[in-house]
Amino acid sequence: xxxxxxxxxxxxxxxxxxxxxxxxxxxxxxxxxxxxxxxxxxxxxxxxxxxxxxxxxxxxxxxxxxxxxxxxxxxxxxxxxxxxxxxxxxxxxxxxxxxxxxxxxxxxxxxxxxxxxxxxxxxxxxxxxxxxxxxxxxxxxxxxxxxxxxxxxxx
Amino acid sequence: xxxxxxxxxxxxxxxxxxxxxxxxxxxxxxxxxxxxxxxxxxxxxxxxxxxxxxxxxxxxxxxxxxxxxxxxxxxxxxxxxxxxxxxxxxxxxxxxxxxxxxxx
Numbered sequence: 640x641x642x643x644x645x646x647x648x649x650x651x652x653x654x655x656x657x658x659x660x661x662x663x664x665x666x667x668x669x670x671x672x673x674x675x676x677x678x679x680x681x682x683x684x685x686x687x688x689x690x691x692x693x694x695x696x697x698x699x700x701x702x703x704x705x706x707x708x709x710x711x712x713x714x715x716x717x718x719x720x721x722x723x724x725x726x727x728x729x730x731x732x733x734x735x736x737x738x739x740x741x742x743x744x745x746x747x748x749x750x751x752x753x754x755x756x757x758x759x760x761x762x763x764x765x766x767x768x769x770x771x772x773x774x775x776x777x778x779x780x781x782x783x784x785x786x787x788x789x790x791x792x793x794x
Numbered sequence: 795x796x797x798x799x800x801x802x803x804x805x806x807x808x809x810x811x812x813x814x815x816x817x818x819x820x821x822x823x824x825x826x827x828x829x830x831x832x833x834x835x836x837x838x839x840x841x842x843x844x845x846x847x848x849x850x851x852x853x854x855x856x857x858x859x860x861x862x863x864x865x866x867x868x869x870x871x872x873x874x875x876x877x878x879x880x881x882x883x884x885x886x887x888x889x890x891x892x893x894x895x896x897x898x
Contacts, residue, residue, distance in 0.1 A: 740858075742857055745855045748868075749853075750849045753870065755868060757867030
């Protein structure tokens with residue numbers, strides 16, 4: 640009797656968990672993001688990473704501005720600000736072109752989030768900081784050179 | 795691990811300016827320990843999500859190229875004072891943290 644009760648409780652608990660997992664799954668599928676894109680983050684070049692992100696080859700655009708220092712003394716902390724004035728910007732990806740793995744971040748924006756991201760990145764050496772913006776299914780890009788005095792990726 | 799995050803959200807016009815500071819070592823997995831010469835295992839935030847009043851506004855995937863103790867600033871149009879903002883992260887070891895606040 641007791642064992643039976645226990646089993647029933649157990650199975651009830653299990654279905655509860657499954658239902659919760661399904662609900663979580665449903666919520667996730669409504670989201671733009673899938674699992675962490677390990678291939679894009681492991682890509683060794685910017686074009687490879689862009690391809691792995693599932694984006695088309697971007698066109699240069701003057702509507703994207705990148706604010707970053709001309710010379711960064713410490714490559715471990717390089718402030719980068721990307722502003723896209725392209726209407727309907729839904730994605731901003733940031734790359735440091737000469738890092739071992741150039742892709743740094745991939746942002747998806749929705750529900751009123753503006754085409755603006757401010758963050759701090761690591762740079763191994765002097766390189767172009769590139770932003771790739773997605774808007775209306777098209778991709779646009781701009782880049783700015785940052786000279787790095789001390790690299791921020793080594794030990 | 796989960797040290798507190800800091801967030802400030804202020805509104806000017808109809809745009810909320812949200813700034814977040816997270817505490818995290820952000821190890822790329824490529825760095826060597828100076829003493830032992832061994833690689834330090836990768837440990838970095840790889841997912842960041844933000845919501846305003848429960849609606850997702852920002853979903854990000856990060857690599858190890860984001861600086862230690864990451865800073866993130868973003869702007870949300872159509873927000874007003876009193877809106878609830880929540881920002882959460884997850885790292886490659888499954889640790890997570892979140893912070894919530896109100897637009898001021």
